[in-house]
Amino acid sequence: MDSYISIRLDRLSIKKFINMSRSKKVDTKTAIESAMALFWKQGYNNLGTRQIEEETGITRFTLQTSYGGKKPLFLMSLDAYLDTFELYAAPNMADGNLDTIADWFNDRAKPKMFAEVTCYGCLLLNSTVEFAAQDVDVNLRADRFFKIVRSGFHAALSAVKQKGGVSSDFEVAEMAEVLLSAAIGLNIMIRSAGVNAAGKDMAQSIGKMIMNWQNDK
Amino acid sequence: MDSYISIRLDRLSIKKFINMSRSKKVDTKTAIESAMALFWKQGYNNLGTRQIEEETGITRFTLQTSYGGKKPLFLMSLDAYLDTFELYAAPNMADGNLDTIADWFNDRAKPKMFAEVTCYGCLLLNSTVEFAAQDVDVNLRADRFFKIVRSGFHAALSAVKQKGGVSSDFEVAEMAEVLLSAAIGLNIMIRSAGVNAAGKDMAQSIGKMIMNWQNDK
């Protein structure tokens, strides 16, 4: 049994290595990235495979054969989004300063990067609203998203508390929950307006509230 | 000119009075209410006219002739939602107590009424997310919604400040903005889970934060 399996695996790896096929018009990475932007802007149900073909260069044939169809491509977009979000955009400040947290909110309303897409809110929030709780695959991604944001704020506030930046009875977990709600609200606000700047007042207010948490001993 | 207009108005009123027609299976009010529940749960693009017919009793014929089609019915649903929301559910506490505001958030996570629909979040938030900023009619309703909530919180906090419940340098407008973001976040959280109770922790944390605003002179 073991030998049979090893032979099969060997064949597979050879098969993968010897690839004498035509190459894709658009490579997988950029394909998923541009699909992501489309889903981000228009949502799932409002985006057709023909438009995907037109605007991304993914032929409807390839969409089926190598991406598995519209839904799988959508899920890949969600995963790609979460990966980059976790790396570059999610709250991740270990410096223990309240300012850094406040800045995170203010930066959301005037982003230096990707202003063309970020004005459509947050892809994952949009998606979980569209699918409600009725799709297991989307649910999984939503769970991951909320976990990233929640734990990000939690870690940030913990660091602040450890440095004595807030009073000793400051409830980290509870205020992380508050920041989570604020982050969601800010992104929905921006999507509703279609402009990042629409969140300026809200971000500023949240930032002020955060700064008021400062320990004035 | 004036007399002509008066004659026309007269005719119209007579025509409206003399109604020798067959009556609808479902009256307009309950029709819109059940349509509202469907849009609330499923969104606009995910709901077909055939399902509307099945579940509300509005025949597809009547949907066209007396409601003007799917989109107009949707807008009527939004308006009906906003009307009842403004009357019964929107933040509207003039008692000047912080507790009342905190309770409003906690009640959202364990509603006494309409638990079957409120677990789908807020119809207007869902809709403005689905349509992004790309539909004028929806935009108008979203504006009305945000205005209701924002001014509701503003009035509530103003009353608290006037009673001396918060310190004199408490920024009402800014904290109203914070509460707006929190309310949005809470509703999105609930929709994402499909259960009202999913917002319990968040609501509780927001409530605690509000109570911490109390003036301890």
Add this chain to the structure above:
DNA sequence: ACACATACTAGTCACATGGATAGTTATATA
């Protein structure tokens, strides 16, 4: 009882949807 306005049923319409297929073309390896 009659007339008439309107909602009803049932069927049709053009169109958009996601997906599938057959034949062609490009490309990386032997």
Add this chain to the structure above:
DNA sequence: TATATAACTATCCATGTGACTAGTATGTGT
């Protein structure tokens, strides 16, 4: 250069969409 592999183009398909149209049923005021 020959060949195998896979992406390409161009149709085609079944299904679902919102809207429309005859013909029928029903209720109300004269």
